[in-house]
Amino acid sequence: xxxxxxxxxxxxxxxxxxxxxxxxxxxxxxxxxxxxxxxxxxxxxxxxxxxxxxxxxxxxxxxxxxxxxxxxxxxxxxxxxxxxxxxxxxxxxxxxxxxxxxxxxxxxxxxxx
Amino acid sequence: xxxxxxxxxxxxxxxxxxxxxxxxxxxxxxxxxxxxxxxxxxxxxxxxxxxxxxxxxxxxxxxxxxxxxxxxxxxxxxxxxxxxxxxxxxxxxxxxxxxxxxxxxxxxxx
Numbered sequence: 535x536x537x538x539x540x541x542x543x544x545x546x547x548x549x550x551x552x553x554x555x556x557x558x559x560x561x562x563x564x565x566x567x568x569x570x571x572x573x574x575x576x577x578x579x580x581x582x583x584x585x586x587x588x589x590x591x592x593x594x595x596x597x598x599x600x601x602x603x604x605x606x607x608x609x610x611x612x613x614x615x616x617x618x619x620x621x622x623x624x625x626x627x628x629x630x631x632x633x634x635x636x637x638x639x640x641x642x643x644x645x646x647x
Numbered sequence: 648x649x650x651x652x653x654x655x656x657x658x659x660x661x662x663x664x665x666x667x668x669x670x671x672x673x674x675x676x677x678x679x680x681x682x683x684x685x686x687x688x689x690x691x692x693x694x695x696x697x698x699x700x701x702x703x704x705x706x707x708x709x710x711x712x713x714x715x716x717x718x719x720x721x722x723x724x725x726x727x728x729x730x731x732x733x734x735x736x737x738x739x740x741x742x743x744x745x746x747x748x749x750x751x752x753x754x755x756x757x
Contacts, residue, residue, distance in 0.1 A: 552743075569747075574656075574752050575749060576747040577747040578747075579744055579745070582744060624690070635681065635693040636693075637693075638691040638692070640689070640690045
């Protein structure tokens, strides 16, 4: 089944404790992206990757890191999480080309205390 | 600036009533527009895209370049349509980037 898989689905942690949210897709998509979803703000892009070893900042990259060592994986790293990073995070992937829809993962709900 | 505006946070209708979820955009050039739906506690799913001119689950959306709008419509709402709806614009900066509106929650009551 074609899908985007995120782990964990839920995480409660404390300020300053490094964490990684994994994202994996099995559709051989070139493009992958991370969004955060906050009430009243919709979805905002954090980082994106056009292909292996090619990443760039989205609209709200502060406090986040990513890597794209393999085509299928695009982990989101919070080196020193803070409470304002409490949010619902979505990973998405798509193939290249116009009008190709993005496929979203199930989301990861992070709570930083 | 590229922006998507969904003016209504909540739209509440009765089953069988017509529905129109508003979406306006600002963009220079030919936009690529999408509607995504998020049912309770589920992932975002593509509902439809303007290029396809398709009807999915009874929903349609027409791109009106003059009014810079891409409103989502359904003639007869069903309870299972209750969900969060996001209008999105593919940006011309940031390869494949989607710019989302803030979303409209549709609540269909029996």
